[in-house]
Amino acid sequence: MQDDLFGGPPPPPPPPEKTPERRTGVHPAAWGDDLRALAARLPPLLRLGTSSWSYPGWQGLVWEGAHSEQTLAKKGLCVYAQHPLFRTVSIDRSFYRPLTASDYARYAAQVPGHFRFVVKAPSLVTDALVRSEDGRGREPNPAFLNPQLAAQEFVLPALEGLDALTGALVFQLSPLPWTMLDRLPQVLERLRAMLQAQPPLNPPDAVLAVEVRDPEWLAPEHLPHFADVLKSTGATYCLGMHARMPPLADQLPLLRMLWPGPLVCRWNLHPVHGPHGYEDAQKLYAPYDRIHHPAPDEHALLARTLAGICGRGQNAFVTTSNHAEGCAPLTIHTLAEHMAQLSK
Numbered sequence: 001m002q003d004d005l006f007g008g009p010p011p012p013p014p015p016p017e018k019t020p021e022r023r024t025g026v027h028p029a030a031w032g033d034d035l036r037a038l039a040a041r042l043p044p045l046l047r048l049g050t051s052s053w054s055y056p057g058w059q060g061l062v063w064e065g066a067h068s069e070q071t072l073a074k075k076g077l078c079v080y081a082q083h084p085l086f087r088t089v090s091i092d093r094s095f096y097r098p099l100t101a102s103d104y105a106r107y108a109a110q111v112p113g114h115f116r117f118v119v120k121a122p123s124l125v126t127d128a129l130v131r132s133e134d135g136r137g138r139e140p141n142p143a144f145l146n147p148q149l150a151a152q153e154f155v156l157p158a159l160e161g162l163d164a165l166t167g168a169l170v171f172q173l174s175p176l177p178w179t180m181l182d183r184l185p186q187v188l189e190r191l192r193a194m195l196q197a198q199p200p201l202n203p204p205d206a207v208l209a210v211e212v213r214d215p216e217w218l219a220p221e222h223l224p225h226f227a228d229v230l231k232s233t234g235a236t237y238c239l240g241m242h243a244r245m246p247p248l249a250d251q252l253p254l255l256r257m258l259w260p261g262p263l264v265c266r267w268n269l270h271p272v273h274g275p276h277g278y279e280d281a282q283k284l285y286a287p288y289d290r291i292h293h294p295a296p297d298e299h300a301l302l303a304r305t306l307a308g309i310c311g312r313g314q315n316a317f318v319t320t321s322n323h324a325e326g327c328a329p330l331t332i333h334t335l336a337e338h339m340a341q342l343s344k
Helices: 002-006 033-040 069-075 101-108 147-165 184-196 223-233 248-257 278-285 296-311 328-342
Strands: 046-051 086-091 116-120 129-131 137-140 166-173 207-212 236-241 263-267 316-320
Touching: 033 328, 046 328, 086 316, 101 116, 101 147, 116 147, 116 316, 147 166, 147 184, 166 236, 166 263, 184 207, 184 223, 207 263, 223 236, 223 248, 236 248, 248 296, 263 296, 296 316, 296 328, 316 328
Parallel strands: 046 086, 046 316, 086 116, 116 166, 166 207, 207 236, 236 263, 263 316
Antiparallel strands: 129 137
């Protein structure tokens, strides 16, 4: 009866609440089925991507959570490469300092087998001037378009490190001084000699491409010569959508002169900023999380061009900068939507 009068033993205390585990590292954003369906409608020979990947402002678009630029530079590529629309990326840091085969191999180890890299050649061989820290040209660069340096410091390490993941190896030639622009035929022959001296490109999708930052290269008196240099060396022209260059429509004639062949395009800087407006775009667009200056006409023309190239069995590589419209991932998404509309 004692137990009945005073009740049974007290109930056990409730178990302590579990503290949610904190996720560490960089993880993909929540990509929906619509995005995956959009990617499935793109031509298999088309590879879209961005210029580099270490932007904290892409939170919610590419990765979840807040991360520093340093963290994303080290750990963001493997997440970037899982994005349904991204099948390439431009390695831009190689422009400022030559990378080793080991550097390239580390990048290659972070992406799936269908991925291909677009890589910029070091300014060591693509800048006609030796520049001071503020970017001003000091004196002629003796290594400009040097065939041996181009091979040793760029093409060979990239091919060794990236192997089958090699896409477009881009020689982006910085603006030339007027003394060289006045002698462009000689510069073109110098370019021919450099391209001819490069090793064979064994990976199936690898291609050498030349991007320029002076409209004079596309002038009627130089265009046939430029096309002959590229065609005779097996290289192609990289469409440079940049404020220094003519509109996309005015660059396509050179691509037609090189047909058949792959397409390489780097969408760099919106013309609203002018030819020297990189810093203005950087200040306005950061943190690169939305579109500021949409370019629907460029999207439409580029999409039609890509559809024609890929529809005839040629590869296409397109990378976009945050400075094209304000947010590179959203620019790629819009371009993909234009491409999907053409497939209806």
